Amino acid sequence: MAATDSVASFIRGAFRSVWALELLLHLKRNGARAWSADELVEALRGSALIVSQSLDSLIRAGLVSIDEKGCARYQPASAELEQLVAAAQELYARKPETVRRIIVSAGHPGLANFADAFRLWKD
Numbered sequence: 001m002a003a004t005d006s007v008a009s010f011i012r013g014a015f016r017s018v019w020a021l022e023l024l025l026h027l028k029r030n031g032a033r034a035w036s037a038d039e040l041v042e043a044l045r046g047s048a049l050i051v052s053q054s055l056d057s058l059i060r061a062g063l064v065s066i067d068e069k070g071c072a073r074y075q076p077a078s079a080e081l082e083q084l085v086a087a088a089q090e091l092y093a094r095k096p097e098t099v100r101r102i103i104v105s106a107g108h109p110g111l112a113n114f115a116d117a118f119r120l121w122k123d
Contacts, residue, residue: 007091010084011099012106014061019046020054021103024063025089027074034071 015021023044027035035043040051055072058064062077063085076082092099 004087007084007087008102011088011091011102014058014063014084014088015103016057016106017050017054018100018103019044019050020057021088021092021099023051023054024058024074024085025092027064027072028085028089031074034067034069034073036069036071040072 011021015024023040023046026040026044037048037051037055040046040055041048044051055064055066058072059066062081063074064072065075066072076085088099
């Protein structure tokens with residue numbers, strides 16, 4: 001099953017990198033807890049720059065909030081966003097390569113088209 005247009009569009013618009021998606025899913029899995037940037041760097045084994053950029057984009061997308069102590073928490077701004085996150089999470093669990101291609105194609109459409117030319121079959 002191919003990604004629905006709305007889910008693919010959401011993924012393209014919300015995630016600048018797979019790191020951002022992984023960060024969001026980590027926060028979602030641990031929804032009862034707020035995380036400092038340093039804790040997220042350690043938990044995800046990423047760099048401070050990647051975590052910072054990912055948090056900024058997720059905040060702008062209305063998926064994460066920052067509390068008064070500067071800690072991040074999964075908090076979608078609407079029920080629709082929460083449903084889109086759940087759909088993206090489910091698609092990522094079933095077809096991680098599809099989701100990676102959607103994210104990469106948002107930033108580098110020419111590169112994605114070039115890579116697709118070498119694919120043997122469609123998803």
